[in-house]
Amino acid sequence: MLHAVGEGPLAARLEALDDGGLYLEGGRIADAGPFAEVRARHPEAPVRRLEGGLLLPGFVDAHVHYPQTGVIGALGLDLLDWLERVTLPAEARFADVAHARREARTFLQALVRSGTTRALVFGSHFAPAQAALFEEAAALGFPLTSGLATGDRNLRAELHTTPERAYEENRALIERFHGKNGLRYAVTPRFALAAGEALLEVSGALLRERPDLHFQTHLNENPREIAAVARLFPAARDYLDVYDRFGLVGPRAVFAHDVHPNPRELERLAAAAAWVAHCPSSNAFLGSGLFPMRAHLEAGVRFALGSDVGAGTRFSLLGEAMDAYKTQRLREDGVHLPAAALLWLATRAGVAALGQADEAGGLEAGMSADLVWLRPPPGSTFEAVLAHAESAEHALGAAFALAREDAVAAVWIRGRLVFARGMLQAK
Numbered sequence: 001m002l003h004a005v006g007e008g009p010l011a012a013r014l015e016a017l018d019d020g021g022l023y024l025e026g027g028r029i030a031d032a033g034p035f036a037e038v039r040a041r042h043p044e045a046p047v048r049r050l051e052g053g054l055l056l057p058g059f060v061d062a063h064v065h066y067p068q069t070g071v072i073g074a075l076g077l078d079l080l081d082w083l084e085r086v087t088l089p090a091e092a093r094f095a096d097v098a099h100a101r102r103e104a105r106t107f108l109q110a111l112v113r114s115g116t117t118r119a120l121v122f123g124s125h126f127a128p129a130q131a132a133l134f135e136e137a138a139a140l141g142f143p144l145t146s147g148l149a150t151g152d153r154n155l156r157a158e159l160h161t162t163p164e165r166a167y168e169e170n171r172a173l174i175e176r177f178h179g180k181n182g183l184r185y186a187v188t189p190r191f192a193l194a195a196g197e198a199l200l201e202v203s204g205a206l207l208r209e210r211p212d213l214h215f216q217t218h219l220n221e222n223p224r225e226i227a228a229v230a231r232l233f234p235a236a237r238d239y240l241d242v243y244d245r246f247g248l249v250g251p252r253a254v255f256a257h258d259v260h261p262n263p264r265e266l267e268r269l270a271a272a273a274a275w276v277a278h279c280p281s282s283n284a285f286l287g288s289g290l291f292p293m294r295a296h297l298e299a300g301v302r303f304a305l306g307s308d309v310g311a312g313t314r315f316s317l318l319g320e321a322m323d324a325y326k327t328q329r330l331r332e333d334g335v336h337l338p339a340a341a342l343l344w345l346a347t348r349a350g351v352a353a354l355g356q357a358d359e360a361g362g363l364e365a366g367m368s369a370d371l372v373w374l375r376p377p378p379g380s381t382f383e384a385v386l387a388h389a390e391s392a393e394h395a396l397g398a399a400f401a402l403a404r405e406d407a408v409a410a411v412w413i414r415g416r417l418v419f420a421r422g423m424l425q426a427k
């Protein structure tokens with residue numbers, strides 16, 4: 001078993017035990033260490049043996065879209081055309097709540113089968129569809145942070161709301177779900193291109209009324225998008241400033257992408273202790289660009305990893321970590337990311353972005369028992385490489401390169417088995 005420790009991606013170290021043991025109590029890790037020692041301290045406890053493979057903390061996805069599972073893989077488009085031609089039509093179908101509920105189940109299953117045990121999820125534009133997601137997450141015991149996506153221009157008419165309606169629907173959803181059953185609410189205007197001033201004002205008002213809410217949106221993803229935002233908000237200094245003027249830039253905010261920031265925006269994100277969700281497979285897929293990680297690190301801007309499904313090409317945070325690594329290899333100023341940094345980004349960074357760093361992200365005593373057991377499918381390349389791995393770094397590197405959904409053997413959230421290969425879902 002292994003996890004990453006340390007204060008940031010570049011300070012991260014791996015802690016690994018060949019024959020480790022965890023003692024679970026009330027959904028938490030109550031004791032951890034070498035198996036023989038943990039066993040000796042808890043001689044009566046029932047034992048579940050996990051032979052082979054790697055036991056890791058569950059992954060945390062800091063940016064993923066609930067209504068977009070079905071659009072993964074729509075080739076050949078950049079952000080604005082992809083939204084108009086493929087994604088917004090698919091999202092319009094969530095007006096049908098029966099469709100939405102089926103998709104909510106599929107979406108949550110896709111997360112857990114990929115080893116994701118917590119996530120910040122971009123919601124649907126339809127309040128009943130959003131309620132269905134919260135209900136399904138509560139039924140599964142998935143610690144979801146999410147909110148109603150809102151926009152009042154430049155989408156499709158069916159997806160548009162009004163500032164008044166957005167306020168009322170947000171309030172009702174917050175009342176029903178926030179802080180209950182492990183669910184948390186995030187105010188979620190889609191992006192500045194789709195949100196008029198009054199809608200952004202409503203978003204700020206909701207955050208002022210309830211300072212324990214989270215906030216998420218998109219930022220600086222694509223040059224055409226950035227130019228359009230500048231035309232819509234001529235008084236704003238830059239893209240981030242559009243949000244800042246409405247009180248939306250703070251430590252509980254997560255801005256997806258930020259592929260093309262200017263130095264002022266980086267400085268402001270750092271000063272506000274806001275988070276960026278780096279979504280490498282999406283940025284490659286839509287041709288949005290190569291994330292300037294060094295500039296974020298040098299400015300002191302914190303970032304986590306997001307799959308950004310459906311522009312992202314799979315739910316696996318192992319895959320996103322590999323793509324983050326490759327993206328840096330492709331930049332002249334790229335940051336070298338060792339295995340410990342990638343694991344830190346896939347676990348500790350996401351929980352910190354969600355304000356849950358003390359709750360999950362590692363295997364130390366006191367943490368929620370959110371676990372993923374990777375075991376190579378028999379005959380797989382992952383199995384062959386793992387057999388040769390002589391260090392935890394190499395084993396983990398093989399997992400980032402090769403392990404995807406089919407290598408996830410079992411997943412626990414708060415100590416409860418939520419997925420085991422071969423079973424639809426273990427309750």
Ligand SMILES: Nc1nc2[nH]cnc2c(=O)[nH]1
Nearest residue numbers: 190191218221282308311
């Ligand atoms: N990648 C991505 N960027 C967006 N910007 C606004 N909406 C979206 C979306 O659905 N996906």
Ligand SMILES: [Zn+2]
Nearest residue numbers: 063218256308
């Ligand atoms: Zn997104």
